Amino acid sequence: xxxxxxxxxxxxxxxxxxxxxxxxxxxxxxxxxxxxxxxxxxxxxxxxxxxxxxxxxxxxxxxxxxxxxxxxxxxxxxxxxxxxxxxxxxxxxxxxxxxxxxxxxxxxxxxxxxxxxxxxxxxxxxxxxxxxxxxxxxxxxxxxxxxxxxxxxxxxxxxxxxxxxxxxxxxxxxxxxxxxxxxxxxxxxxxxxxxxxxxxxxxxxxxxxxxxxxxxxxxxxxxxxxxxxxxxxxxxxxxxxxxxxxxxxxxxxxxxxx
Amino acid sequence: xxxxxxxxxxxxxxxxxxxxxxxxxxxxxxxxxxxxxxxxxxxxxxxxxxxxxxxxxxxxxxxxxxxxxxxxxxxxxxxxxxx
Numbered sequence: 001x002x003x004x005x006x007x008x009x010x011x012x013x014x015x016x017x018x019x020x021x022x023x024x025x026x027x028x029x030x031x032x033x034x035x036x037x038x039x040x041x042x043x044x045x046x047x048x049x050x051x052x053x054x055x056x057x058x059x060x061x062x063x064x065x066x067x068x069x070x071x072x073x074x075x076x077x078x079x080x081x082x083x084x085x086x087x088x089x090x091x092x093x094x095x096x097x098x099x100x101x102x103x104x105x106x107x108x109x110x111x112x113x114x115x116x117x118x119x120x121x122x123x124x125x126x127x128x129x130x131x132x133x134x135x136x137x138x139x140x141x142x143x144x145x146x147x148x149x150x151x152x153x154x155x156x157x158x159x160x161x162x163x164x165x166x167x168x169x170x171x172x173x174x175x176x177x178x179x180x181x182x183x184x185x186x187x188x189x190x191x192x193x194x195x196x197x198x199x200x201x202x203x204x205x206x207x208x209x210x211x212x213x214x215x216x217x218x219x220x221x222x223x224x225x226x227x228x229x230x231x232x233x234x235x236x237x238x239x240x241x242x243x244x245x246x247x248x249x250x251x252x253x254x255x256x257x258x
Numbered sequence: 259x260x261x262x263x264x265x266x267x268x269x270x271x272x273x274x275x276x277x278x279x280x281x282x283x284x285x286x287x288x289x290x291x292x293x294x295x296x297x298x299x300x301x302x303x304x305x306x307x308x309x310x311x312x313x314x315x316x317x318x319x320x321x322x323x324x325x326x327x328x329x330x331x332x333x334x335x336x337x338x339x340x341x
Contacts, residue, residue, distance in 0.1 A: 123329060
């Protein structure tokens, strides 16, 4: 996955571009994953190097962060994400995320479901309260801008990115929800409209360390001018509101120890 | 061949959207005596040979780790059914 993007420009600052390109972001493909190509593309448009990872791999290899993209891994059989969670590579990702190195991991949509099934994130997702698959441009509020994946946003900032799912209703018991709120681990909330009945309008959460983040909407589909939400129905956003996820983690990696 | 049957139900406090849709459809067909429906899952694990205590324990373990998600579901029954 080293080809240049068909559309979109590399960062203008050449030395900065070289620095960011040194950061390697793994993108996992399971049987039934749909958005791995878009996620890898988002990594490249943000200036990083995307690395293909396969669910059956037994080693994680040399990556600085991992994106678990959306789709219907294993056909959503049993429960969304339930079978993917036991793939050989997931064991490595779980260990790396929990290690002292705190590997940054982002789970998008089905990836979020896989992270809850993996117990890297609390709670679970059940069918949307209205029972329908829903696809729309969704306004979110960034509640926590201190996670590995949200550093380039401001707390309270509203962004618009696509949402598309059937099992998107986030649930957890009240004790867990209270703890998430108290610890600032509600990272994104739906604004204006709760599209699936999620408790407390929660769209995304993080683990305690802030290196693992999961959300239902899709930042990787809002990374290019002309191809984001704004060009569809003008409900807000800048077409590229999702790019910050990827620049956040890249800047953290190149600015950090590595 | 004996089978181990595992029944999994959504936790009582979890809204079951599928059950809700079913209970809405029942009266349209004239089934008016049912005020609530909850939809669960039944798994049948076939065993080649005798079901020992150890195999049954394995089934219980599988039921808790893979077949159900304890955040949203309860394993309500694990039993041996002779074919």
